[in-house]
Amino acid sequence: MVRSLWTAATGMISQQTNVDTIANNLANVNTTGYKAEVAEFKSLLYQEIQTKTTTANGENKPVGAQVGLGVRNSAITSIFKQGSMLESSSTTAFAISGDGFFAVRGEDGETYYTRNGNFNFTTAQNGMMLANSDGLPVLDSKGKPITLGKNYVASKIGVNKEGELTYPDEDNNVQPIGIKIGVYQFTNPSGLEKVESTMYQESAASGAAINEDANNNVKKSEIVQGYLEGSSVQVADEMVNLIVAQRAYEMNSKAITTTDEMLQQANQLKR
Secondary structure, three states: OHHHHHHHHHHHHHHHHHHHHHHHHHHOOOOOOOOOEEEEEEEOOEEEEEOOOOOOOOOOOOOOEEEEOOEEEEEEEEOOOOOOEEEOOOOOEEEEEOOOEEEEEOOOOOEEEEOOOEOEEEEEOOEEEEEOOOOOEEEEOOOOEOEEEOOOOHHHOEEOOOOEEEEEOOOOOEEEEEEEEOEEEOOOHHHOEEEOOOEEEOOOOOOOOEEHHHOOOOOOOEEEEOEEEOOOOOHHHHHHHHHHHHHHHHHHHHHHHHHHHHHHHHHOOOO
């Protein structure tokens, strides 16, 4: 009976983490580029009560007796499903249609990846630079910050679906200017390490970043100007998951209460 107390306690702890994950999803329902997360579980060790061969007359038994010792959270996985395209009035708002990620240079010099394409042009030395909402430079297909000279007007800069920056020439014809927004893919995007502001960092589990511009073996993503990718959280699904998690928590709590009542009855047998 003491075993059941600890087993039910592991269930309550795991379901609390599940509720925490669901709450985080609901909190980020309007966060640009956010990907819904799912808590995954795994069973703990099993305790062998009786082996397959221990019978009263020594004959072999086909099935033994093992009792589980509870559950724990094995992972919290991000589901990289395409979010809705939300129209934006900003000319520097970009959404990715496909499996790619934008790349930005962090303050520590490391490269981070994101699906949040809410960018702006900021003042830079001898011109302007494309940056995210935190002021971090957006990288081009060669891994360098995207910077433009003072002769460019930010409102006239366009981006085609291949990610190439365009600008009107003297005849007002839109022409590529030789700079392409970097888009990168990963063999296992769920293995990316999560950091702040819906940004991810490369890890051993995700594999090395694959530059779409330099690799013809991956399906190319498309960049859509004037749109942002909305959160992939589905409120109705999260509310259902929340109810299921709450019921599971209640059942584990009930198991603890029942075990406590059984122990009370066992203690009263001597009276």
